[in-house]
Amino acid sequence: MPLAHNRTGPLLKKLRTLMSNRKYVPESIQAYIVPSGDAHQSEYIAPCDCRRAFISGFNGSAGTAVITTDKAALWTDGRYFLQAEKQLDENWILMKDGQPNTPTQADWLAKELPVGGKVGVDPCLISAEAWSPLKKNLLSSGHSIIAVPINLIDLVWEDQPPPPLNPLLTLTEKYTGISWQDKIQKIREKMQTKKCGALVISALDEIAYLFNLRGSDIEYNPVFFAYAVVTLDNIFLFIDDQKLDAEVKHHLQLNGTDSAIQVTSYDKVGEVIKNLVDQVEGKFWISPKCSVALTQCVEKTRLFAQTSPVAVMKAVKNDTEIQGMRSAHIKDAVTLCELFSWLEKQIPTGSVTEISAADKLEEIKGEQEDFISLSFATISSTGPNAAIIHYKPTEESDTVLSTDEIYLCDSGGQYKDGTTDVTRTIHFGSPSNHEKECYTRVLKGHIALASIIFPNETKGHMLDTLARTSLWEVGLDYAHGTGHGVGAFLNVHEGPCGISPRVSAAEIPLEVGMILSDEPGYYEDGKFGVRIENLVLVVKAETKFNFRNKGFLTFEPITLVPMQLKMVVPSLLTEKEISWLNEYHTQCREVVGPELKRQGKKEAYEWLMRETQSIG
């Protein structure tokens, strides 16, 4: 269905009028930047925040629109070039990020703007760490950046959906292992060691984590819109009070004036921070990932701009969370064994498509205890579609699964006890030798990372290469990171740790209790894709020596789903790799087998037993 001709023309015209209307902008601006995110710098956003998609027509997950007085340009990355070309109308220039001739936004603006140009942006939608280099780049070409407090897209967006007001879910210590009061206590101790009198929290998963609450304001992400500020004496929660039903109020101990928590309206956060500056001693801890709007409430000399301590605390799972994550992964393994054994029978009949397979999986997951929702849209992809890393089948692309092609399934669930994320690549017929070689090399990379022993203080970026060397050996590679942090009944992607060649300033060393994905892949454009993903838990390693008492760590898989042996070329594996694989499959049998039996899933049980035989 082609988009309406010139759909964005009238919208851009309205927007440009606003850009010089002093009622809405502090001074006339010659360009307006529309970032992808929301005021919490969320990776996934609610419909009311899809401003860049609204103004440009392009609805991929990553992209930035920049509108000048006579041009409009959209920057996005390689995953979305095709989609953006289709979706942008004639008013838009597509800027292909990462292509050698694509200018940066600042470089493009430097050319397009009149001398001394002013570039506006909503300070709520841009993080402090993104603002600074942009400001510097614009300055160096004689232009400047202006915070425009009123969002201009909202003014032209007539049928903008209202912000979600979904009910909250309270989590007891059975799931969290620690009360929110104790979490606050620990955070305050951290604040004191850094001489901070206040901590501003804007990341939605950090707020959900801190208060042992969950929501559903953003699809797949069990979070809710709120801000929080913790001082050494007070706790401020900025939230629409319609969300606070009796149970939530009881959970938060909101007993009128005696409450530890002061509930305040969501949009009062900036005002309260500004007032606190005079009342609170010490620094204000505000993550560089927070918006410029919040950061600028505090003068620079009072700012402590480091990764939020809540993000760090959340990344290290406690025993209850680990137990919950394990339990969720057993249930999740049950659903995948069931899906794959079912697919094995159905695919030869030609009756299953990518979408119907994904639907079937969601249906099966729904039967599991404490299942809440998927943790992301299932990537159910076959043949060439599996080579598209972030593929999600649409009605147009939906393809019948067959015994001739590889099937790649990347799926995950939100359970009340944990979040899962697993990818398996399966051939239901006879894979080619080339497909098998690629799969085996990806598997070697997966095992190399999964079995590595490394010292304390190691950061994730130091481990990424291990997952690639077997592919590099023959001139192959994959164009994504190897691992991301995963929340405990929280976002399927969470920081601050990850395993990637990119180095992030926020990155902290890996430590016992962190849970990350291990997901190398290989994608042959137009042909097939392979990815093998487990979630792995950082655990203490037992080593013969202990250099300078550093202590050594390793990973333990918590995902327990067979890796298809049919795809493996055993001669490419070392003895150690074969042992790892056999031990892993034994663990799948021993842990998931009984649960399949308990749930009476006989066919899936038989499938599991067959798929987990020893090789070598």
Place this chain on the structure above:
Amino acid sequence: MPLAHNRTGPLLKKLRTLMSNRKYVPESIQAYIVPSGDAHQSEYIAPCDCRRAFISGFNGSAGTAVITTDKAALWTDGRYFLQAEKQLDENWILMKDGQPNTPTQADWLAKELPVGGKVGVDPCLISAEAWSPLKKNLLSSGHSIIAVPINLIDLVWEDQPPPPLNPLLTLTEKYTGISWQDKIQKIREKMQTKKCGALVISALDEIAYLFNLRGSDIEYNPVFFAYAVVTLDNIFLFIDDQKLDAEVKHHLQLNGTDSAIQVTSYDKVGEVIKNLVDQVEGKFWISPKCSVALTQCVEKTRLFAQTSPVAVMKAVKNDTEIQGMRSAHIKDAVTLCELFSWLEKQIPTGSVTEISAADKLEEIKGEQEDFISLSFATISSTGPNAAIIHYKPTEESDTVLSTDEIYLCDSGGQYKDGTTDVTRTIHFGSPSNHEKECYTRVLKGHIALASIIFPNETKGHMLDTLARTSLWEVGLDYAHGTGHGVGAFLNVHEGPCGISPRVSAAEIPLEVGMILSDEPGYYEDGKFGVRIENLVLVVKAETKFNFRNKGFLTFEPITLVPMQLKMVVPSLLTEKEISWLNEYHTQCREVVGPELKRQGKKEAYEWLMRETQSIG
């Protein structure tokens, strides 16, 4: 020989008087920082620049002194704790960098200074990239940093040596492969792509490289004191003209008024840059490693603060340089084969010490064609001394070599055709099983890095872990990086590339023609040390596939000295590792063997043949 009691007392007293004397400081300062480096941020410095050693008494290669009105503190790292404790007198507090309770300089100053304290530093001796965070940290505790143009240490240093005025050596294209004029041309092209009208060069090795000149102003480093500024039309060389003899003048084509190069007095560099700001269009390219003094000659909006293009060009060796480096390494291998075969005979007699072995090596090297000097002080170390990573034998520590202990020899030479740096670890008796296991694991790490195939655009930090995994497997590690860039008849340590877990902002991807060291190690405090170091050249790899036409690279050893097989536990090596070792030894035989014969070094030749037999 203990240091004189309270030697620094009178010096500190004088210095403190100067700190409040408005004749020397722009305003009264309450603290003065004395960094280690010189005005070119050199790693190794000339005697006239050893200001921190002069004021503190501590003469290790790394350390910063901070003097307040009533205290004096010295920060240094773990390599130097013992030495600093011995050398500092009672006026000094030792600050052990990297220890949990050691405050940063800024934190310590924050406590020691009165409200609104001023901290002075010589802006020539601190780089822009070190100045900014220090300024920020001091500001955040209400203090400020002041550039003090007159160096206060020089004022109290009565017998400060004069700056060296050693003669220069001109290099023809036989050694450099390219004229200085063509280098300037390439640099100007780079400047134009970055819209830069001027490039300021302050790193001594960059100036030596650019003009195809060498010097000897700093021991082991064939460089000379100078600055250079290249604009699109002019070349300014700031140098003491006593250094310019007839040959150098001819080389630089200094023909009076027609010269392409304007020779200007060394200390006029700042003044000339300030004048150029109005005369030159475009930005001023000044590396963040340049001093604050130079950087502040240019207003911020005109500054292009990126790694110098000369550093990048210098890192990528051309064919002539590669040929020269190979040739230097063959000569260098000859000297090591000769040393080790000699040691094998002499050590059992008890007549060789660490120093006499090092002296012998220097003597042997001196016989090789085009040998200029050592490229660093030979680390000739046995037993426990070999566990000290940067050990240099002194008269006090000098130990007799024996057949009971490991001998570690890290040495290098400056030859007119190239620079070498090689470490071999040898046992002249019977190594213990533990020593052999450690050696073998270090060797596995060396081979893992040496044989890795990796895609274009890979940065060195992504490869460091490969050299460690075999040690990590049993809980071992080493506390230094794995590789550094090496100059072609230039500094033995050069940037911007390296192989280390640390990520540097200046780092650029590895590319064909770069030469780096591959030197994993293992050090058991008080017992022994192992390091195996080759220089390796980045070359194109032949791979079965070529993912997205990225192109793949690998390393080729240019150091050709046997690795002691007696120290190897073959059962710990994989088949691939054994093949690599056998092929490497075959290459040593085939390349170095004939040269040993040609030079009539029969015993060394026999030693080489015996030490390079195939295993497995």
